Amino acid sequence: MVTATASIPGFCRIGAVRFIRRISHHQTFRCSTSTPHPLTNDTIQNPSSTKSNHDDASVSANTPSSFFPKKNQTLELECESLAFKGKGVCKVSGTGFVVMCDRALPGERFIGRVTRKKGSYAEVVKLKTLVPHHDLVEAPCEYASDCGGCKMQNLLYEAQVRYKEQQVQELLVHVGRFTKENLEFNPIVPCSIQYHYRNKMEFSFCTDKWLPKDEMIAKEEKRGSNIRNGNDYALGLHVPGFFDKVIQIDKCLLQSEAADKVLTVIQDGWRSQRLDLSPYNVHTHKGFLKHLMLRSGRNVTTGSVEVMVNFVTSSYKPELLSLLVEKISLFPEVVSVVNNVNTSIGNTSVGEEEYILYGKSTITETLRGLTFQISANSFFQTNTHQAEILYKLIEDYAGLRGDGSEIILDLFCGTGTIGLTLAKRVKEVYGYEVVADAISDARRNAMINNISNAIFVQGDLNKISDNFGNDFPKPNVVISDPNRPGMHTKLIKFLLKLRSPRIVYVSCNPSTCARDLDYLCHGVMEKNLEGCYKLTRIQPVDMFPHTPHIECVCLLELC
Numbered sequence: 383m384v385t386a387t388a389s390i391p392g393f394c395r396i397g398a399v400r401f402i403r404r405i406s407h408h409q410t411f412r413c414s415t416s417t418p419h420p421l422t423n424d425t426i427q428n429p430s431s432t433k434s435n436h437d438d439a440s441v442s443a444n445t446p447s448s449f450f451p452k453k454n455q456t457l458e459l460e461c462e463s464l465a466f467k468g469k470g471v472c473k474v475s476g477t478g479f480v481v482m483c484d485r486a487l488p489g490e491r492f493i494g495r496v497t498r499k500k501g502s503y504a505e506v507v508k509l510k511t512l513v514p515h516h517d518l519v520e521a522p523c524e525y526a527s528d529c530g531g532c533k534m535q536n537l538l539y540e541a542q543v544r545y546k547e548q549q550v551q552e553l554l555v556h557v558g559r560f561t562k563e564n565l566e567f568n569p570i571v572p573c574s575i576q577y578h579y580r581n582k583m584e585f586s587f588c589t590d591k592w593l594p595k596d597e598m599i600a601k602e603e604k605r606g607s608n609i610r611n612g613n614d615y616a617l618g619l620h621v622p623g624f625f626d627k628v629i630q631i632d633k634c635l636l637q638s639e640a641a642d643k644v645l646t647v648i649q650d651g652w653r654s655q656r657l658d659l660s661p662y663n664v665h666t667h668k669g670f671l672k673h674l675m676l677r678s679g680r681n682v683t684t685g686s687v688e689v690m691v692n693f694v695t696s697s698y699k700p701e702l703l704s705l706l707v708e709k710i711s712l713f714p715e716v717v718s719v720v721n722n723v724n725t726s727i728g729n730t731s732v733g734e735e736e737y738i739l740y741g742k743s744t745i746t747e748t749l750r751g752l753t754f755q756i757s758a759n760s761f762f763q764t765n766t767h768q769a770e771i772l773y774k775l776i777e778d779y780a781g782l783r784g785d786g787s788e789i790i791l792d793l794f795c796g797t798g799t800i801g802l803t804l805a806k807r808v809k810e811v812y813g814y815e816v817v818a819d820a821i822s823d824a825r826r827n828a829m830i831n832n833i834s835n836a837i838f839v840q841g842d843l844n845k846i847s848d849n850f851g852n853d854f855p856k857p858n859v860v861i862s863d864p865n866r867p868g869m870h871t872k873l874i875k876f877l878l879k880l881r882s883p884r885i886v887y888v889s890c891n892p893s894t895c896a897r898d899l900d901y902l903c904h905g906v907m908e909k910n911l912e913g914c915y916k917l918t919r920i921q922p923v924d925m926f927p928h929t930p931h932i933e934c935v936c937l938l939e940l941c
């Protein structure tokens with residue numbers, strides 16, 4: 383267990399004075415000081431404190447010296463551990479003062495410049511490595527040091543999963559108020575496929591290609607102006623922190639090889655003057671091409687890879703895309719080319735209208751023996767290989783009798799995949815989800831797989847009324863798989879009242895997971911809610927190698 387994080391100023395500590403912190407408009411967080419939370423990287427406000435962070439007594443109490451750096455100051459630093467979201471937790475040599483640094487890895491000594499002060503700690507940008515980190519490996523991807531996609535590629539995979547496991551343990555203890563001794567904490571399940579594991583990648587078109595600073599200065603000087611032309615256009619991934627800058631990506635090691643071949647052909651062709659294609663400019667809101675989404679699935683009969691290509695554009699002008707479509711449809715793997723038209727000035731990839739430009743509107747994928755039809759905008763687990771393992775764990779944790787008598791409540795069900803993989807062993811499945819299209823997909827997926835005992839309902843689980851629960855029988859097992867913000871306190875309250883014998887909590891954010899587990903097990907004092915669950919098993923799963931993301935499956939049993 384890493385000790386550095388336990389002494390970070392602003393860190394929640396068991397036994398310390400507790401306050402309630404707002405982490406979003408509806409959620410609360412317990413913590414002991416009024417500073418931002420370095421481990422979760424959430425800005426947590428203590429409403430009871432009006433003092434500036436510098437005045438906060440907790441800062442001087444928790445900081446071994448009175449050292450506090452200035453903005454732009456350069457510091458010699460040593461990285462001690464990784465915090466959630468993959469930022470390095472570092473100490474200023476000789477002071478114990480904590481700074482957070484993107485892309486710093488444990489054991490690394492480096493020079494950093496302070497970019498932001500955040501309460502009792504600061505954020506720095508790395509300028510120069512003095513001594514590399516313990517588990518340095520060469521990143522196979524040429525974009526690894528700049529692209530926001532896989533920040534941890536140059537860290538040995540075994541070390542990546544070790545740090546992820548530690549982060550979950552730390553959060554359970556410090557945010558969830560669990561003790562290590564009383565937990566059945568299972569070691570993280572690594573992913574046996576560490577590249578080409580993503581079945582979906584979304585690239586952006588951009589008028590302003592990102593270049594490293596020195597290349598950019600040289601280019602501007604040579605040209606002597608800021609006027610952009612076709613050579614500045616890019617198709618690739620966003621530079622972390624910039625919504626308007628994209629790194630040109632010709633090959634991505636995370637997606638399937640078939641998807642990479644398609645990307646190459648599009649990259650070779652889309653800037654051709656003959657096509658007259660312009661990327662969408664997020665400042666002027668002019669231009670045509672917004673995003674390129676590549677999805678890979680599997681032909682259920684032959685097992686061969688199927689690729690869907692989705693062009694997201696600002697208007698419907700299929701004639702502009704026809705030459706590109708002709709080229710990519712020559713690949714036998716490409717079975718679907720669609721065009722999502724998104725006329726809004728927002729930068730999302732979901733269109734108001736969808737048109738088929740070639741082939742069919744969906745591709746198929748199999749998971750736990752079932753077939754799923756996936757359309758361009760459906761949610762589907764992004765790492766199909768590891769989803770098999772995740773879903774098997776969920777089934778084990780659900781502990782079904784298998785006699786067809788039990789009821790499952792599948793909260794945040796998406797396209798129904800979890801509930802459907804369990805449906806054949808139970809009496810009924812009730813799935814709830816906010817996205818209407820996902821509910822239509824879930825119903826269609828039930829039909830394709832001849833499942834008639836699954837009922838899917840569209841609804842916002844952040845806005846449940848006191849009547850929620852009247853429309854389904856008391857479940858034997860609740861599966862809850864929320865997105866990153868975790869569960870609303872209304873839902874926590876509902877679950878505490880429902881008292882289902884088992885809850886399987888699946889989480890993609892260990893920080894909100896630890897908070898929700900705390901509420902379900904230890905109660906929410908401020909809301910007069912008593913906890914009634916015991917956390918009996920927890921299992922982190924690495925769904926996304928080389929990224930800071932961590933998935934967890936947790937079993938809660940009624941006390």
Ligand SMILES: C[S@@+](CC[C@H](N)C(=O)[O-])C[C@H]1O[C@@H](n2cnc3c(N)ncnc32)[C@H](O)[C@@H]1O
Nearest residue numbers: 794795796799815816817842843844863864865
């Ligand atoms: C992590 S995904 C899980 C999907 C599904 N369980 C699966 O494994 O494929 C979370 C789902 O919660 C849905 N969601 C997010 N906020 C919601 C809300 N307030 N009410 C209901 N569903 C919500 C999202 O649309 C998404 O489908």
